[in-house]
Amino acid sequence: MITLLDYGAGNVRSVINAIERLGESVKVVASGKDIMAAQKLVFPGVGAFGSMMEILRKKNLVESLRKYLYSDRPFLGICLGLQALFDSSEEAPGIRGLGFISGTVKKFATNLSVPHIGWNGLIGKKPSQIFDGFRGDEKFYFVHSYHVVPEDDSVILTTTDYGYNFTSSIQRGNIIATQFHPEKSGTPGLRILHNFLKKNGAQKKCIQVSGETRLAKRIIVCLDVRSNDEGDLVVTKGDRYDVRENGSVRNLGKPVELARHYYEEGADEITFLNITGFRDFPLEDMPMLEVLRQTSKNVFVPLAIGGGIRNYTDKNGRKYSALEVASEYFRSGADKISIGSDAVLIAEEYLRTGRKTGRSSIEEISRVYGNQAVIISIDPKRVYVKSGNEVKHQVIESSIPGPDGERYCWYQCTIKGGREPRNLDAVTLAQVCEKLGAGEILLNCIDRDGTNTGFDLELINAVKGSVSIPVIASSGAGCEEHFHEVFTRTEAESALAAGIFHRKEIPVGTVKNYLRGKVEIRTLDEPKKG
Secondary structure, X not given: OEEEOOOOOOOXXXXXXXXXXXXXXXXXXXXXXXHHOOOOEEEEEOOOHHHHHHHHHHOOOHHHHHHHHHOOOOEEEEEHHHHOOEEEEOOOOOOEOXXXXXXXXXXXXXXXXXXXXXXXXXXXOOOEHHHOOOOXXXXXXXXXXXXXXXXXXXXXXXXXXXXXXXXXXXXXXXXXXXXXXXXXXXXXXXXXXXXXXXXXXXXXXXXXXXOOOOOOOEXXXXXXXXXXXXXXXXXXXXXXXXOEEOOEEOOOOOXXXXXXXXXXXXXXXXXXXXXXXXXXXXXXXXXXXXXXXXXXXXXXXXXXXXOOOOOEEOOOOOEEOHHHHHHHHHHOOOOEEEXXXXXXXXXXXXXXXXXXXXXOHHHHHXXXXXXXXXXXXXXXXXXXXXXXXXXXXXXXXXXXXOOOOOOEEEEEEEXXXXXXXXXXXXXXXXXXXXXXXXXXXXXXXXXXXXXXXXXXXXXXXXXXXXXXXXXXXXOOOOOHHHXXXXXXXXXXXXXXXXXXXXXXXOOHHHHHHHHEOOEOOOOOOOOOOO
């Protein structure tokens, strides 16, 4: 029996699923007595440091947790479960951590995009049983803006490079904690958990990596999910956002089955887009929540979901906040949520008033779950102009001339699945949403959607050059070369595609094999048997 400390925020379903996949049962902590009775305790902290510590104190779990740690019984902390062990965090000044390890938690000070999101390697500093059976070149999934800085280097288990070398895991006696997410790190991550859960203990081994670690470029598969005319949830794909063909919704397969297939093929992340979300309220959209629950049982890479994440009042007058909607998605297995149309309206209000309200969906969700949990999905289209000062929007000079030979354009944001244009450009939207707390930009392009002509590199470079958070390139991929092009001609951290994968034109593995040796990627790691 494994005891899991779920303090009530974020996606812990994937951790439970991973432990159960390895043959163990899980007991969720209900009180401090459950902590003290635990034989092995797993603490998957998710969200923001201040919110986490506040909840732990309100639930009277802090002292029991400290007693357990000082008793040196088996403990595995994950992400915030690592940061909680320290004295304090720059994310929440004045809020005390558990103080089990002397040191602080500091925000990344680097010119690279923050949060640090994606698959990176480990450099071993001392041996540990959790690395039994590893080669040393495996990559693990990270998603964080802050990292721990121990006062005593002897507790450092591994380090990782992201602009500079930082502590990525610690061990003191039987207390182990990782900044990366084992439950989201595929086969190597499951191996980490397996080694921790072993009753007889594993052989102690030190991860060996020569030189510095490198963040991999991510290949993300997007599954547009909606009800077809028979009422079944299916994966579909649009052509410039039109999902119908010969009058019927394109049916490219079942979402849970396809997600598992892409995971096994080597996808680094899976994104679900509930494209009827603007009509059907997500908390009543139980099939979509069930899709997440079922997917998270067999897919151990990050899951993101978008569609309908907004404030809502039902027909009975009951009000639901976007935070409540997002919470349901997180509890069902999502690691990140994507906000689309609502982000445009929020940005327009911010630009009109010049101030934050603290009540927008972007601000509320990032405050509770951390900015790394909030993706902004932008759906722009090109608008050509004759000169750079013809409009007040952020204009670029384009190498692709307009219909009348225009050399300049701006990217107009749209809402409601691309059907309604707004008087706001994509660059400004990205900048405003970063200020409000978003941690990642999913950059679509209506002009390229379904065309197989390649990503709009000019759009990607314009947005990427204006923000300091990661950007996901989307729309237009038609061959392996397009992925190489976007990763070498822009600074985008990841690239998303749908149609070429769903139509089986190019498997995910084929893209990875083409990129191997050209750009840094994650390969399908198979640790040694042991």
